[in-house]
Amino acid sequence: MHSPVLFIPTRAAGLTRLHTFVPRAGAEYMQNRNADLGPDARTNVSLLAPYLRHRLITEREVVSAVLARHSFSEAEKFVQEVLWRTYWKGWLEMRPAIWDRYLAERDTVRAGFRGATALARAENGTTGIEGFDDWARELVETGYLHNHARMWFASIWIFTLRLPWTLGADFFLRHLLDGDPASNTLSWRWVAGLQTVGKTYLATADNIARYTGGRFAPNGLAATAAPLTEAPIPAAMPLPAPIALGPDARALLLVTPEDFHPETVFAPDRRFAGAIVLADRGSGEEPVRAFVAAAAQDCATRMEAHFGCPARVIAAIDAETLAAAARDCHVATIATAYTPVGNIADSLRAAAPTLRSAGIDLVQVHRPWDARFWPNAKKGFFAFKEHIPRVLGERF
Numbered sequence: 208m209h210s211p212v213l214f215i216p217t218r219a220a221g222l223t224r225l226h227t228f229v230p231r232a233g234a235e236y237m238q239n240r241n242a243d244l245g246p247d248a249r250t251n252v253s254l255l256a257p258y259l260r261h262r263l264i265t266e267r268e269v270v271s272a273v274l275a276r277h278s279f280s281e282a283e284k285f286v287q288e289v290l291w292r293t294y295w296k297g298w299l300e301m302r303p304a305i306w307d308r309y310l311a312e313r314d315t316v317r318a319g320f321r322g323a324t325a326l327a328r329a330e331n332g333t334t335g336i337e338g339f340d341d342w343a344r345e346l347v348e349t350g351y352l353h354n355h356a357r358m359w360f361a362s363i364w365i366f367t368l369r370l371p372w373t374l375g376a377d378f379f380l381r382h383l384l385d386g387d388p389a390s391n392t393l394s395w396r397w398v399a400g401l402q403t404v405g406k407t408y409l410a411t412a413d414n415i416a417r418y419t420g421g422r423f424a425p426n427g428l429a430a431t432a433a434p435l436t437e438a439p440i441p442a443a444m445p446l447p448a449p450i451a452l453g454p455d456a457r458a459l460l461l462v463t464p465e466d467f468h469p470e471t472v473f474a475p476d477r478r479f480a481g482a483i484v485l486a487d488r489g490s491g492e493e494p495v496r497a498f499v500a501a502a503a504q505d506c507a508t509r510m511e512a513h514f515g516c517p518a519r520v521i522a523a524i525d526a527e528t529l530a531a532a533a534r535d536c537h538v539a540t541i542a543t544a545y546t547p548v549g550n551i552a553d554s555l556r557a558a559a560p561t562l563r564s565a566g567i568d569l570v571q572v573h574r575p576w577d578a579r580f581w582p583n584a585k586k587g588f589f590a591f592k593e594h595i596p597r598v599l600g601e602r603f
């Protein structure tokens with residue numbers, strides 16, 4: 208099975224999947240979502256993550272479609288899961304140093320593990336650990352793993368194989384079609400006992416057997432999971448203040464794989480002088496790159512129709528490419544949906560000084576969903592979720 212079959216990289220395919228799943232998003236999801244019965248039996252979860260991650264479809268459309276069919280209490284579990292994604296994004300946005308810390312530690316550790324057999328066995332799925340090996344291969348072949356399998360896999364990686372968590376997070380980010388700097392890094396940290404400090408997740412053979420319908424019951428798993436330790440988590444920084452793009456500003460639209468739906472970021476009557484669509488998210492092996500590149504092409508076609516401007520796909524967002532695209536359109540402003548902490552924001556930060564000295568303004572416009580929800584992500588998810596019904600009830 209290969210990813211293009213499971214996940215067609217278009218907005219239309221994401222919407223079709225959403226509408227097929229909506230009837231199952233209530234009580235059925237709540238009862239059955241934790242079971243991982245194998246790659247051919249995935250009707251208990253939505254499989255929407257690759258679409259949501261790149262915002263081929265948005266959290267808002269998913270939650271609205273589900274709540275149009277189910278009451279809030281029926282669909283609460285599913286809505287909360289979608290909001291986990293939002294929560295992780297907001298949490299990391301207020302602590303960007305945790306992303307930098309992950310990258311630095313990954314690079315240091317990776318140098319020491321070059322050519323290491325234990326790492327190669329874990330990534331190739333040849334450790335001899337039942338289930339773990341199957342998930343390693345499933346991830347590489349399909350670009351997807353069930354949430355429970357991700358938790359078991361990360362726990363075995365860290366506590367049984369005793370491999371560095373940053374290399375496991377990197378393996379996921381390179382292969383998951385939904386690989387996301389916030390959800391992935393912070394979930395791995397959570398399993399390791401770094402995120403909820405001191406609280407780890409221990410995978411057990413009984414739990415795996417129960418939720419895989421008896422497919423796997425691995426021997427020899429670690430019986431304890433002592434939390435990893437690190438320097439204290441920095442205090443939450445203020446979120447960047449939302450910036451508006453003046454209604455008359457002539458601008459070039461930059462679309463990135465962080466948000467392939469700028470139609471719902473910018474006003475419907477907004478016109479752009481041109482659009483460029485980035486075809487690389489900065490983390491990913493070939494199947495991920497192919498998914499993102501095809502999604503970018505799909506997006507460019509929509510941009511032409513929606514904003515009535517020429518749109519072209521670009522391979523990288525270095526300062527020279529951006530400045531040349533702005534010059535071609537005779538504008539001094541580049542507008543983009545806000546890029547959250549991650550590889551693309553890092554590239555834009557690197558390009559900023561050159562753009563500034565070329566007299567080009569980069570305006571990052573927040574999506575209302577993020578602007579409303581992120582400020583509530585200062586503490587844990589428990590506190591965050593209390594705000595969900597109120598924020599969903601607001602008009603925005």
Ligand SMILES: Cc1cc2nc3c(=O)[nH]c(=O)nc-3n(C[C@H](O)[C@H](O)[C@H](O)COP(=O)(O)OP(=O)(O)OC[C@H]3O[C@@H](n4cnc5c(N)ncnc54)[C@H](O)[C@@H]3O)c2cc1C
Nearest residue numbers: 252253254255256288289291292354357386387390391394
């Ligand atoms: C170690 C580890 C790494 C992970 N890495 C990623 C990642 O890189 N990208 C990613 O999107 N999710 C990640 N997750 C979260 C979760 O596993 C996936 O979002 C989910 O399995 C996607 O499958 P689905 O679309 O069928 O989910 P469903 O169960 O149908 O949920 C619907 C949507 O809610 C969101 N969601 C559900 N659970 C979570 C969660 N725990 N955290 C954040 N969002 C959630 C996703 O957008 C998902 O598409 C990770 C979890 C773990 C334990």
